[in-house]
């Protein structure tokens with residue numbers, strides 16, 4: 001069935017340098033508009049990099065960013081990329097609760113559709129924050145027309161994280177028979193332990209040989225990787241927040257090397273938006289949402 005090389009996902013969470021989760025010292029939403037914005041500049045760098053290598057990606061846009069930078073969202077759409085929602089105010093799903101989640105989602109979908117001129121069919125929760133306790137989010141997502149989700153990180157995490165035994169995209173089947181296709185982030189198993197390698201701090205921190213070896217293992221196993229990056233990861237000159245030492249290290253390590261790593265991956269592997277990954281990969285077993293919790 002797979003006579004072409006495996007298609008991996010390439011995703012960008014479109015948010016600004018100060019959209020950090022769970023740090024009290026970060027600017028609060030009512031002060032965001034006063035911050036020096038870097039998101040358009042950094043996202044344009046990402047668009048140029050993708051165009052140069054003829055790669056299409058999924059951009060999960062924060063609704064707040066779409067409201068303030070509609071031209072940027074129009075440029076992303078015009079370049080032929082897939083556009084999804086990353087929520088409106090970058091809040092963890094569990095903190096929002098059901099009603100708050102629905103309101104935040106609706107605000108983001110309105111802003112993103114207006115800016116992009118398209119219906120939004122893809123979603124990623126801030127911080128991958130859908131875990132076993134937040135599966136109520138899926139019926140809400142389905143009721144708003146979301147068909148593809150990339151919020152599940154199949155490993156233990158500070159928030160979110162779900163220990164499902166799946167290695168490829170699968171259908172999340174809801175009680176009413178509707179379904180959403182999940183394109184999960186799947187760690188590489190090494191001697192029974194999971195190694196995350198394809199996005200954010202992991203991609204910045206790990207040496208290229210280990211990342212490359214992990215992509216080759218993923219291709220042997222038929223498990224697509226899902227690269228996730230933020231515009232700020234192509235912006236080494238961004239303002240630095242006064243984070244505690246460990247957090248500071250994780251947030252800012254390796255910014256100088258991201259572009260070279262991405263270009264190395266583009267030269268050796270195939271990437272596309274999440275909906276295309278779902279179409280190109282044989283589905284894993286479905287998950288019934290009632291049975292998860």
Ligand SMILES: [Zn+2]
Nearest residue numbers: 013015126127
């Ligand atoms: Zn985010």
